[in-house]
Amino acid sequence: MKRCLACNALYTSSFTDCPTCGVGPELVDGFPAYAPGLADEGEGFKSSYFLELARLEEANFWFRARNRLILWALEEYCPEFQSLLEIGCGTGYVLSGISKHFPQTTLHGSDLFSAGLGFATVRVPSAAFMQMDARQIPFKDEFDVIGLFDVLEHINDDERVLTQVHAALKPQGFMLLTVPQHAYLWSPSDEYACHVRRYAASDIHRKIKAAGFQIARSTSFVTTLLPMMMASRFLQKIKSTGEFDATAELKISPWLNSLLFQLFRAELTFIRRGFSFPLGGSRLVIAKKT
Numbered sequence: 674m675k676r677c678l679a680c681n682a683l684y685t686s687s688f689t690d691c692p693t694c695g696v697g698p699e700l701v702d703g704f705p706a707y708a709p710g711l712a713d714e715g716e717g718f719k720s721s722y723f724l725e726l727a728r729l730e731e732a733n734f735w736f737r738a739r740n741r742l743i744l745w746a747l748e749e750y751c752p753e754f755q756s757l758l759e760i761g762c763g764t765g766y767v768l769s770g771i772s773k774h775f776p777q778t779t780l781h782g783s784d785l786f787s788a789g790l791g792f793a794t795v796r797v798p799s800a801a802f803m804q805m806d807a808r809q810i811p812f813k814d815e816f817d818v819i820g821l822f823d824v825l826e827h828i829n830d831d832e833r834v835l836t837q838v839h840a841a842l843k844p845q846g847f848m849l850l851t852v853p854q855h856a857y858l859w860s861p862s863d864e865y866a867c868h869v870r871r872y873a874a875s876d877i878h879r880k881i882k883a884a885g886f887q888i889a890r891s892t893s894f895v896t897t898l899l900p901m902m903m904a905s906r907f908l909q910k911i912k913s914t915g916e917f918d919a920t921a922e923l924k925i926s927p928w929l930n931s932l933l934f935q936l937f938r939a940e941l942t943f944i945r946r947g948f949s950f951p952l953g954g955s956r957l958v959i960a961k962k963t
């Protein structure tokens with residue numbers, strides 16, 4: 674169902690505007706916009722970053738590896754899902770992977786910034802895209818799965834987002850979440866990416882449970898790269914002069930890119946077998962609406 678952000682009325686998703694009060698989304702760059710005032714800026718992300726990101730993520734091991742993990746999580750925990758909303762879909766890289774793997778599903782993508790949605794539509798023509806503030810989700814009991822992949826760390830009021838996600842999921846629906854982990858890895862990369870925090874496992878678990886979810890699985894990943902990340906972040910900190918190049922971590926040599934991807938595949942083998950890593954650069958949480 675849709676939930677009207679103006680009068681809170683619930684109505685069927687086939688209506689664009691609220692049948693009770695007549696309020697509906699504006700159009701921004703051709704997309705339904707539920708928070709049009711924030712479409713170009715607001716907390717979280719620099720929209721100029723999308724162009725660079727779209728180019729880099731096709732080849733970079735991190736995005737390819739994270740997609741593998743997400744597809745595995747969907748297959749393992751929500752094999753029957755029919756509908757999925759990705760919040761913070763950016764340029765649509767994750768959704769394009771999901772649409773190839775699960776072609777029969779109905780896919781939705783949302784982002785606070787409309788800048789990435791144009792790329793996303795080209796990548797995943799079958800998905801429906803909208804501009805939306807994750808703190809005000811205009812749906813209730815609508816989706817089988819909602820994914821937030823490296824999104825929550827951009828938002829101050831993350832607890833409100835989790836509550837809204839819980840409401841927008843169908844009963845027994847699943848939330849898939851990835852977040853950066855360990856405060857001691859905080860670096861200029863986090864600042865450039867407009868992160869508000871890196872999470873501790875206990876912190877994210879507490880917030881997820883408080884929103885009404887039951888945790889089905891939680892594991893760190895990018896564990897084998899942790900020593901390398903620590904070294905890279907340490908070097909960033911002591912290199913105090915000069916321009917900070919935030920995409921430097923993404924511009925790596927092809928052999929290293931390939932090596933890192935192989936390392937991650939080895940990690941995924943352990944995760945598939947039920948082993949949950951306690952430490953790692955990121956954390957995956959799969960949580961069920963109860």
Ligand SMILES: [Zn+2]
Binds near residue numbers: 679680681682693694
């Ligand atoms: Zn209304």
